[in-house]
Structure formats: structure tokens, C-alpha cells
Amino acid sequence: MKFLKTISVEEFRNILESIQKITTEEELVNIEESFNRVISRDITSNIDVPHFRKSRMDGYAVIAEDTFGADEDNLIELELIETIQAGDIPQKKLNNNQCSYVATGAAVPKNSNGVVMVEFAEVDDNKVLISKAVTPGTHVIEIGHDIKKGEIIVKKIVLIDLATIGILASCGIKEFWVYKQPKVSLMSTGNEIVSQDIKELEVGKIYDVNSVVLKKAIENTGARVKFLGIIKDDYNDLKNAMDKALKNSNIVILSGGTSKGEGDFGLRVLEEYNDIEILIHGVKIKPGKPIIFVKLKEKIIFILPGYPTSALSCYYVFIDKFLRKMSGFPLRDKFSKMMEVGERIYSTVGRHEFKTVKIQEEDGQSKIFPIKTGSEAISTMFYADGYIEIEELESIIERGDKRRVYFF
Amino acid sequence: MKFLKTISVEEFRNILESIQKITTEEELVNIEESFNRVISRDITSNIDVPHFRKSRMDGYAVIAEDTFGADEDNLIELELIETIQAGDIPQKKLNNNQCSYVATGAAVPKNSNGVVMVEFAEVDDNKVLISKAVTPGTHVIEIGHDIKKGEIIVKKIVLIDLATIGILASCGIKEFWVYKQPKVSLMSTGNEIVSQDIKELEVGKIYDVNSVVLKKAIENTGARVKFLGIIKDDYNDLKNAMDKALKNSNIVILSGGTSKGEGDFGLRVLEEYNDIEILIHGVKIKPGKPIIFVKLKEKIIFILPGYPTSALSCYYVFIDKFLRKMSGFPLRDKFSKMMEVGERIYSTVGRHEFKTVKIQEEDGQSKIFPIKTGSEAISTMFYADGYIEIEELESIIERGDKRRVYFF
Numbered sequence: 001m002k003f004l005k006t007i008s009v010e011e012f013r014n015i016l017e018s019i020q021k022i023t024t025e026e027e028l029v030n031i032e033e034s035f036n037r038v039i040s041r042d043i044t045s046n047i048d049v050p051h052f053r054k055s056r057m058d059g060y061a062v063i064a065e066d067t068f069g070a071d072e073d074n075l076i077e078l079e080l081i082e083t084i085q086a087g088d089i090p091q092k093k094l095n096n097n098q099c100s101y102v103a104t105g106a107a108v109p110k111n112s113n114g115v116v117m118v119e120f121a122e123v124d125d126n127k128v129l130i131s132k133a134v135t136p137g138t139h140v141i142e143i144g145h146d147i148k149k150g151e152i153i154v155k156k157i158v159l160i161d162l163a164t165i166g167i168l169a170s171c172g173i174k175e176f177w178v179y180k181q182p183k184v185s186l187m188s189t190g191n192e193i194v195s196q197d198i199k200e201l202e203v204g205k206i207y208d209v210n211s212v213v214l215k216k217a218i219e220n221t222g223a224r225v226k227f228l229g230i231i232k233d234d235y236n237d238l239k240n241a242m243d244k245a246l247k248n249s250n251i252v253i254l255s256g257g258t259s260k261g262e263g264d265f266g267l268r269v270l271e272e273y274n275d276i277e278i279l280i281h282g283v284k285i286k287p288g289k290p291i292i293f294v295k296l297k298e299k300i301i302f303i304l305p306g307y308p309t310s311a312l313s314c315y316y317v318f319i320d321k322f323l324r325k326m327s328g329f330p331l332r333d334k335f336s337k338m339m340e341v342g343e344r345i346y347s348t349v350g351r352h353e354f355k356t357v358k359i360q361e362e363d364g365q366s367k368i369f370p371i372k373t374g375s376e377a378i379s380t381m382f383y384a385d386g387y388i389e390i391e392e393l394e395s396i397i398e399r400g401d402k403r404r405v406y407f408f
Numbered sequence: 409m410k411f412l413k414t415i416s417v418e419e420f421r422n423i424l425e426s427i428q429k430i431t432t433e434e435e436l437v438n439i440e441e442s443f444n445r446v447i448s449r450d451i452t453s454n455i456d457v458p459h460f461r462k463s464r465m466d467g468y469a470v471i472a473e474d475t476f477g478a479d480e481d482n483l484i485e486l487e488l489i490e491t492i493q494a495g496d497i498p499q500k501k502l503n504n505n506q507c508s509y510v511a512t513g514a515a516v517p518k519n520s521n522g523v524v525m526v527e528f529a530e531v532d533d534n535k536v537l538i539s540k541a542v543t544p545g546t547h548v549i550e551i552g553h554d555i556k557k558g559e560i561i562v563k564k565i566v567l568i569d570l571a572t573i574g575i576l577a578s579c580g581i582k583e584f585w586v587y588k589q590p591k592v593s594l595m596s597t598g599n600e601i602v603s604q605d606i607k608e609l610e611v612g613k614i615y616d617v618n619s620v621v622l623k624k625a626i627e628n629t630g631a632r633v634k635f636l637g638i639i640k641d642d643y644n645d646l647k648n649a650m651d652k653a654l655k656n657s658n659i660v661i662l663s664g665g666t667s668k669g670e671g672d673f674g675l676r677v678l679e680e681y682n683d684i685e686i687l688i689h690g691v692k693i694k695p696g697k698p699i700i701f702v703k704l705k706e707k708i709i710f711i712l713p714g715y716p717t718s719a720l721s722c723y724y725v726f727i728d729k730f731l732r733k734m735s736g737f738p739l740r741d742k743f744s745k746m747m748e749v750g751e752r753i754y755s756t757v758g759r760h761e762f763k764t765v766k767i768q769e770e771d772g773q774s775k776i777f778p779i780k781t782g783s784e785a786i787s788t789m790f791y792a793d794g795y796i797e798i799e800e801l802e803s804i805i806e807r808g809d810k811r812r813v814y815f816f
Binding site: 031032035047049050051052056084085086087088089090104105106107141145146147162163164165166167169170171172173174190191192193196197198199201202203204205206207208209211212213215216217233306307308312373374376377378379381382384408 | 439440443455457458459460464492493494495496497498512513514515549553554555570571572573574575577578579580581582598599600601604605606607609610611612613614615616617619620621623624625641714715716720781782784785786787789790792816
């Protein structure tokens with residue numbers, strides 16, 4: 001077992017990176033339930049799209065050569081032998097000097113190789129007078145024009161969006177393989193934490209914020225979350241909850257109980273597991289008391305600080321990326337931007353700080369401003385647009401400096 | 409009744425704008441189900457947060473004046489009378505020269521007005537030796553420091569995100585009022601359309617793409633969608649489906665059946681309703697055969713073209729914004745950006761074109777390139793990153809021009 005006490009942000013990130021892997025278990029999913037899932041196997045089309053020759057326009061399917069020479073002064077007469085609406089199966093094949101009416105999207109008859117638009121045809125009983133010549137291929141969509149049978153239409157590790165659903169639907173693919181969602185168990189710990197079901201809050205108690213906020217944040221990474229409730233600072237309660245969580249999930253996330261003052265039950269419970277490979281007690285960051293991280297053989301446990309703003313910051317800085325990579329989801333790094341600092345920002349030397357900031361307009365430019373309430377205030381999270389990183393040895397960021405903002 | 413035939417994009421937008429309103433019906437929602445709903449009434453906090461005086465640190469709650477003069481060379485001795493963990497209710501009030509241990513987040517005892525951090529205290533049985541003076545207020549978080557009882561914490565017409573959930577949870581608010589989601593009924597029409605349940609596709613038939621793609625797109629605006637199935641080109645079938653849809657929803661969206669070639673059942677069915685206020689048959693856009701739009705007294709019907717790429721373009725250009733405004737959702741305009749055109753783009757004069765484009769890197773810069781397949785190809789939608797608008801009278805956009813890209 002590797003036991004590490006108070007490591008740097010960089011070291012912690014490297015450890016997370018080194019054990020990172022994508023979920024490999026798969027399951028079949030129905031197309032209607034597939035939005036935001038990740039495809040686990042290349043998908044090929046079983047059909048050509050279109051799988052029959054069809055008309056791009058409302059018009060008359062013809063043998064193109066029959067129309068050669070037609071113009072307004074030289075109408076060419078064809079015999080109308082059939083009317084084919086979208087969805088109809090053509091019943092007759094064309095012979096020379098014959099045509100069939102075809103609606104947009106309708107199948108064209110055998111032997112036809114062009115469509116004359118209705119604008120250039122006049123119907124008289126079962127005769128059609130053509131006033132424009134068409135070249136072979138005009139307004140006919142050939143079989144497989146869009147997608148060919150056997151072609152790979154979606155590659156694996158693609159996140160399913162609207163367009164992916166559209167292309168799968170057009171090939172008639174109703175069920176396909178996706179990666180299983182990582183399973184995360186979530187708990188709030190601490191004798192002071194009570195549920196919103198409690199109407200009258202006693203002195204010393206606070207409402208549980210982390211369960212609702214972290215649950216939703218975790219779900220946004222593509223993982224499935226089960227909230228196991230609020231666990232008291234009691235060794236047996238926590239041990240039982242942890243056993244259950246490890247049995248049912250890949251990842252366990254707790255908030256609260258990282259500091260000595262809170263009883264440190266988390267660490268005591270964790271140290272008892274036999275198959276610990278790495279145990280980290282403390283990452284030098286601000287805000288947040290030490291994060292605890294444990295890797296058992298196939299399972300991972302994160303214990304976050306109890307303050308909601310600290311818990312959420314730690315979550316975004318370390319866990320969000322880890323879970324997204326595991327799910328095959330796009331990372332939040334995309335939602336970051338270099339911006340100018342609008343007001344001097346102070347930081348504590350010796351701790352890598354994740355400073356919550358708000359973005360405000362100044363001189364027509366969006367700039368970074370610090371939020372002045374601390375991590376103990378839930379409103380810090382509410383007013384923040386995102387955070388910036390401040391290195392361990394920096395104490396001041398000057399107005400006018402540029403920093404990367406990671407948006408919440 | 410106002411009947412309009414083939415109007416311009418601008419006119420159609422103005423009409424939509426003029427009848428636009430936000431949903432006004434409300435319902436109670438549980439906090440856990442509230443993500444991405446829109447708050448319909450200002451919410452005030454029923455409690456102060458924190459609602460008791462608490463410690464920001466692990467340390468000793470003291471009467472600050474007792475510590476004045478304390479330093480490393482002048483330890484001041486206090487009597488330890490109680491240990492208060494987070495969640496505990498303090499049992500004893502301080503008298504002069506007394507202190508209580510307080511964990512981070514724990515309530516501080518009566519009469520205390522400062523906390524000395526554990527680092528500056530040494531415990532000896534029931535004596536504590538203080539090596540640092542604290543001023544009144546040090547490390548004590550006062551009642552209502554974060555949120556005051558009666559304060560408005562979230563205003564109406566706020567879209568609920570993680571931070572909103574956090575602040576509501578911290579005030580113990582479990583249920584609150586949100587706007588009801590607009591109800592949309594969705595149908596695919598056309599004899600050629602079949603479900604993905606059909607394994608063997610006959611000639612003339614195509615799989616239904618619009619139901620799955622439009623359903624998800626509509627859901628993303630905050631509306632609730634019911635898919636009523638694939639409706640044949642039959643007057644009675646469509647009339648029955650439309651009656652049902654109008655009864656159960658605010659908005660009805662059909663795809664297919666806008667052009668004469670397809671039988672025009674949509675228009676025939678619609679014209680029969682008595683309470684039509686506006687009926688528009690045709691908007692001059694490309695891609696897409698005419699859109700049909702009908703406003704009955706309280707209901708709205710959109711009929712979109714059948715081709716998936718056309719249907720989705722029309723949806724994004726007109727309906728998406730309409731539904732988002734109705735739900736109180738942020739508009740997609742946010743997801744647009746001015747970019748340089750990387751290759752000449754041609755357009756048809758006389759129709760306002762929404763040209764699907766892809767974004768590619770050229771000389772280290774992201775540029776706009778046209779997609780060359782047409783709206784009949786589902787792959788057009790698949791490879792497109794977004795669209796640009798081309799005015800009716802423009803026929804060419806030159807390489808190097810700048811255009812706004814609206815991302816899908």
C-alpha cells in the first residue's frame with residue numbers, strides 16, 4: 001500500500017491520470033434512451049440510404065433520352081402510365097416514351113433515369129407534354145447516395161447527440177451497444193447535517209446541500225448516482241454504508257469528515273480495508289480541508305470537505321474530469337477562457353488555491369473579479385461564474401494580468 | 409382569420425414574436441426534480457444562514473477580552489468547560505476566563521465572541537493555555553452572515569442550475585413553484601414513413617428520423633413532448649390525431665405533408681377548425697418546402713417539411729426560440745459566433761437560405777465551409793456544425809467574408 005500525506009495538486013492530478021480508464025462494460029440501449037450515452041462499438045448500416053432510387057422533386061420520371069430536344073417550342077409527348085406517391089411501390093416499368101408521376105421522395109419506376117419537374121410538364125388526360133430536356137440522373141437520388149450498406153456510420157467512443165440519433169434512426173437502428181454508466185454512490189456525513197424534510201432546524205444543525213448539488217453535478221458527467229443518505233459520525237454507521245456503497249458502485253464520494261476535528265471516522269473506516277493500493281490523506285489546496293482519496297483494487301473513494309463551496313470546488317477540480325473520462329464524455333476544459341483580471345486578487349502562499357470569481361463588464365470588456373465571501377458561505381457558489389487557479393507560491397494577482405477562467 | 413401565403417422569413421419571425429408569451433401556469437416541484445425548471449415566484453428564505461453563531465475553525469471559543477495580551481511569552485490560562493462538535497447544541501455559557509472546544513462549523517457557546525485556533529492553544533487536562541490574542545469576532549460566523557431570513561434568494565424566471573439548487577437546499581426549501589412545461593405533441597406524417605421496429609424496409613419506405621430527433625430537440629427547450637406516432641396520409645387519421653393533440657397540448661408539431669405532392673392533408677385538416685386566427689402557408693426559405701403555421705385561440709400548430717435536415721433546420725430557425733421563450737429558457741443565440749468563410753458559398757436568389765456549414769481549421773484559424781450534400785441527405789445534418797443565414801438577394805458569399813454561425 002502506498003500511503004501519502006498532504007501531496008500537491010500536481011501530484012494528485014498525476015495519480016488520478018495514471019489510474020484513469022474508460023468504463024469497458026457495455027449494455028444495449030434503445031435509441032430513444034440513448035441521448036448522451038457513449039457508443040462502445042463501431043456501428044455499420046445494414047441498409048443503403050436511400051435503399052431505392054427516388055425522386056428529389058415532384059415531377060415525372062422519364063427515360064432521359066426521350067426528352068432530348070424538348071423545349072418550350074418543342075413539346076415532347078409522353079404517355080402517363082402510373083402515379084407514384086411517397087411510400088408507394090412502383091407497379092410498372094417504363095418503356096420508351098412513357099412516364100410516371102412521382103412525388104418528392106417517392107420511388108422512381110424501373111428504367112427511368114431522370115425526373116422532369118412538374119413546372120416543365122403539362123398533363124392532358126394520360127398524356128404529358130414535356131417542355132424541358134433532362135440529362136440522365138437529373139433529380140434522381142441513387143441507392144446508397146447518402147449512406148452505403150456496410151459503411152461505418154458512427155465510430156465507437158462517440159457521445160450521442162441529436163445528429164447521431166438522426167443517422168442511426170435513418171438506418172433503422174433501434175438498439176445498439178453503449179458503455180455502461182459508471183456507478184457512483186454518494187453520501188453526506190456529519191452529525192450536523194439534516195435533510196430538507198426537517199422543518200425546524202435546531203441550533204448546531206445545517207441543511208444538507210452536498211447531496212443535491214453533487215448528485216446533479218455527477219450526473220452531468222454521464223455517471224449514474226445513488227444517494228445513500230446522510231450518515232452520522234459513527235464508526236459502525238459509516239462502515240456499513242461504505243460496505244454497501246463499495247458493493248454496488250465503482251466510485252464512492254463522501255462529503256464531510258476529512259478533518260480531525262470532525263472525528264476522522266472516514267479515514268478510520270477506510271484504513272481497515274485489505275485491498276488498499278493507494279491512500280492519500282490531504283491535498284494542499286484552498287478552499288477545502290484535506291481531500292482523502294483511496295484506491296482499492298477496482299474501486300475508488302473520494303472524501304470531500306463538508307462546506308458546500310469547498311466540496312463543489314474540489315469536485316470540479318479533480319473528480320469531474322476523472323468521471324467524464326471514465327464515461328467517455330467531453331471534458332469541461334472546453335468551458336474555459338483566458339480573461340483579464342479587473343481587480344487585485346490575494347491568495348495564501350503555500351496552498352494551491354481555486355479562487356471562485358465572477359465575470360463583470362468593465363469598459364465594454366468582460367473581466368475577472370474575486371468573490372469576497374469565503375468557502376463557508378453557500379452564496380459564494382451562487383454568485384460565482386467559475387474559478388481560476390492560483391499556484392502555491394503566488395500571493396497576488398494584479399489587475400490587468402490574464403488568467404484562465406474555468407466556468408461552472 | 410388572417411390567411412397568408414408564402415411570406416418572408418422576416419414576416420414570419422415578426423408574427424412569432426408578436427404572439428410570443430411565457431407559460432403562466434405553475435406547479436410545485438421537489439428540489440430533486442427541479443434542475444432546468446424555471447422558477448415562477450420569488451423565493452425568500454425562511455431561515456437565517458447560518459441560523460446559529462458558529463466557528464469557522466477548529467479551536468477554542470473564548471471571550472475575546474480574556475485573551476488580550478496573550479502571546480508566546482505570555483500564555484493565558486482558561487478553564488475548558490465543554491467540547492462542542494459539529495451538530496452539538498452547546499450546553500454551557502461562558503463566564504470570564506472559560507472556554508469551550510469548538511469544531512469547524514460547530515455552534516459557539518453563549519457569551520463567546522471569538523475563537524482561538526487549535527494551533528495557538530495547548531490543552532492540559534481541563535486547562536487551556538492560549539498563546540495568541542484574538543479580537544472580538546475572530547473566526548465566529550454570525551447569524552445570517554450568508555443569507556438573512558426573509559431575504560429574496562432566487563428571483564422568478566430564473567432557470568434552475570446547480571448553484572440555485574445549492575442555495576435553496578441550504579435554506580431548507582424542498583418544494584417550490586415553477587412554471588409548467590409547455591406541452592408539445594409531435595407526429596410524423598407520410599405513407600412512406602415507417603418505424604425502426606420494421607426490420608425489412610420495403611421499396612418506397614424510409615425510416616422515421618424526425619420523431620426521435622425533433623423529440624429530443626424539443627425536450628432541450630424545456631418543453632414536455634408526447635410523440636403521437638406515425639400518421640398515414642389519410643384525412644380521417646390525421647384529423648383524429650390532430651384533435652387529440654390539440655386537446656392534450658399547447659403546441660402541435662408535425663413533420664411531412666407540407667407540399668402539394670404529398671397530398672396536402674395537413675392543410676385540409678387545419679382549414680376546418682373554426683377558431684383559426686392566423687394561417688400561414690409557406691415561408692420562403694431554403695432548405696424546406698413551405699412551413700405551415702396555424703394559430704388557433706390558445707394553440708399553435710407547426711407543420712415542418714418531411715426531410716429530416718429541412719425539418720430540423722426549420723425547427724432551429726423558428727420554433728426552438730419560440731419554445732425556449734415560452735419555457736423561460738436561455739436562447740440558443742448564445743451559441744453563435746462570427747467567423748470567416750473559408751470557401752465561396754453559393755445560394756439561390758429569392759429564398760432566404762439557412763445553409764448548413766462545417767467548421768474547419770485553416771492556417772490555425774477556425775473557418776466556415778459549406779456542406780455540399782443537400783437537405784435530402786441525413787448525413788448533411790450529421791456532418792454539419794451549424795448554419796449560417798443567407799439573405800434572399802445574396803447569391804454568393806466570398807471566401808474571406810465574415811458570417812455568424814449558429815451552432816447546433
